[in-house]
Amino acid sequence: MKKLMPIGLLLLLPLLWGCAVKAPQRTPQPIDFILLQLNDVYEIAPLEGGNAGGLARVASLRKDLLKETPNVVTVIAGDFLSPSLIANLSLETGEKIAGLQMVETLNAMGLDYATFGNHEFDLRDSALLQKRINQCNFRYVTANVRRVYTGGAIAPFKQMVKGKSELVPDFITHTFKNNLGDSMRLALTGLLLPFTKRPYVHYLPIEENFRRVITQAKTQSDVLVALTHLSAADDRALAAAVPGVPLFMGGHDHTHQDHYVENTIITKADANAKTVYIHRCRFDPQSKLLRIQSSLKYINPSIPSDPTTQAVVDKWVSKVDQTLRSNGYQPELKLADLKETLECKESDIRSRQTNFGDMTVQAMENAWPGADAYLINSGSMRMDDDLSGSITVYDVVRSFPFGGGFARQELPGSELKNLLDVGLEKNRGEGGYLQVGHISKVNGNWQIRGKAIDDKQLYKIVISSFVAGGSEANLGFLAKYKADEPKMLTTIKGKQVKNDVRDVVIEFYTGF
Numbered sequence: 241m242k243k244l245m246p247i248g249l250l251l252l253l254p255l256l257w258g259c260a261v262k263a264p265q266r267t268p269q270p271i272d273f274i275l276l277q278l279n280d281v282y283e284i285a286p287l288e289g290g291n292a293g294g295l296a297r298v299a300s301l302r303k304d305l306l307k308e309t310p311n312v313v314t315v316i317a318g319d320f321l322s323p324s325l326i327a328n329l330s331l332e333t334g335e336k337i338a339g340l341q342m343v344e345t346l347n348a349m350g351l352d353y354a355t356f357g358n359h360e361f362d363l364r365d366s367a368l369l370q371k372r373i374n375q376c377n378f379r380y381v382t383a384n385v386r387r388v389y390t391g392g393a394i395a396p397f398k399q400m401v402k403g404k405s406e407l408v409p410d411f412i413t414h415t416f417k418n419n420l421g422d423s424m425r426l427a428l429t430g431l432l433l434p435f436t437k438r439p440y441v442h443y444l445p446i447e448e449n450f451r452r453v454i455t456q457a458k459t460q461s462d463v464l465v466a467l468t469h470l471s472a473a474d475d476r477a478l479a480a481a482v483p484g485v486p487l488f489m490g491g492h493d494h495t496h497q498d499h500y501v502e503n504t505i506i507t508k509a510d511a512n513a514k515t516v517y518i519h520r521c522r523f524d525p526q527s528k529l530l531r532i533q534s535s536l537k538y539i540n541p542s543i544p545s546d547p548t549t550q551a552v553v554d555k556w557v558s559k560v561d562q563t564l565r566s567n568g569y570q571p572e573l574k575l576a577d578l579k580e581t582l583e584c585k586e587s588d589i590r591s592r593q594t595n596f597g598d599m600t601v602q603a604m605e606n607a608w609p610g611a612d613a614y615l616i617n618s619g620s621m622r623m624d625d626d627l628s629g630s631i632t633v634y635d636v637v638r639s640f641p642f643g644g645g646f647a648r649q650e651l652p653g654s655e656l657k658n659l660l661d662v663g664l665e666k667n668r669g670e671g672g673y674l675q676v677g678h679i680s681k682v683n684g685n686w687q688i689r690g691k692a693i694d695d696k697q698l699y700k701i702v703i704s705s706f707v708a709g710g711s712e713a714n715l716g717f718l719a720k721y722k723a724d725e726p727k728m729l730t731t732i733k734g735k736q737v738k739n740d741v742r743d744v745v746i747e748f749y750t751g752f
């Protein structure tokens with residue numbers, strides 16, 4: 241099977257600004273270069289039973305591209321330091337891993353440039369984030385993300401580069417040469433949606449700063465492309481509002497897609513390097529035209545793993561493996577072949593009921609039957625990806641990296657309505673949005689198992705202990721109700737299972 245899938249992206253783009261290449265005696269010849277694009281990578285090793293993704297395979301693909309031309313630049317369009325199961329574990333020193341596994345793997349792979357994604361700011365500890373940025377051999381670039389320093393000063397982030405502290409630039413230029421010595425300068429910038437709020441992060445307006453950077457880059461480069469960590473709708477709107485930038489290498493959406501707006505190509509690969517984009521570019525200094533031919537490449541077992549990168553991956557995978565085994569989990573154990581893709585992207589599970597939520601509440605009911613309704617906060621689900629193909633124990637544990645048990649509470653109907661108003665409406669878009677079982681809303685009225693909720697009746701609910709204890713946003717009032725939290729649960733079949741969401745879901749697949 242041919243793995244390279246040309247998707248017919250081919251544009252000839254007149255550049256908006258003049259070429260700054262010095263005119264030699266002879267006519268300058270075209271300059272070829274390749275941009276290798278990744279986005280939204282949380283897992284360093286292959287998923288789906290080894291069939292999809294894997295950064296050691298991307299490393300070997302990169303080496304193959306380098307045989308075509310030395311002009312290869314590898315980029316990631318944000319979201320890689322978090323979330324993942326491993327990022328939540330700690331080093332022997334007690335320091336949280338917090339993306340170090342990804343930094344070391346991307347360094348080994350040969351990544352050149354990154355822009356921030358919203359998940360880079362999952363880290364609350366800005367000093368630890370700074371440490372991780374400094375550990376990267378690749379350079380960060382962003383036009384609209386700024387750091388809020390102690391005292392409130394807003395200025396660019398910093399990165400240690402070859403022992404020197406440098407500002408993370410609005411754009412960065414990379415010079416490519418052909419074998420005759422003709423050169424061109426490619427400028428790269430980065431943009432991020434203002435999604436993750438942290439006291440240390442400040443977002444500048446996207447369009448205004450994109451325009452500002454384009455104006456600045458004109459004087460210092462031949463062509464500018466962007467790494468955009470935006471929703472596809474925002475990418476399209478930006479390309480329409482600010483035409484003339486030939487390529488947006490995007491992220492944030494986790495399924496591969498391409499869009500053509502005005503004279504901009506927008507591409508996004510699948511999350512977790514299940515696919516990457518290869519952009520083969522030719523810049524003609526005479527006509528000042530840039531030709532881009534983009535193809536989507538599946539990362540699968542047909543690509544060998546690069547041994548250097550694989551060694552780094554293996555080191556981290558064995559650390560996770562040991563941790564999981566010491567907690568009684570068998571990470572590689574396949575639980576099921578999935579009949580349908582389970583939706584667990586944050587944008588889905590924090591705004592609507594998904595089939596991953598349905599599966600989880602069914603697992604809760606299996607482990608703790610007899611309640612009127614089942615509820616779990618979507619913030620406990622941290623995979624930010626969909627599951628397809630098969631599901632393993634590792635997939636379950638990475639879906640719920642914090643674990644956590646369940647509690648049973650008895651609430652009067654009037655308070656249950658408050659819980660649902662908050663958990664299914666007010667908290668929409670946040671981790672406090674609930675995935676639920678046996679709850680519906682008909683003609684504006686909440687129902688349990690198809691019946692209108694009676695204000696005075698007492699209802700038994702099984703709910704995440706974290707939420708029952710009043711720790712979830714806007715749901716502190718639950719703390720006043722008694723929470724029954726046994727260490728072990730007895731399933732429908734009478735089996736004993738540990739009261740932890742990971743064990744409960746694994747039991748759901750294996751217990752029948």
Ligand SMILES: [Zn+2]
Pocket residue numbers: 319357358359469491492493
């Ligand atoms: Zn994102």
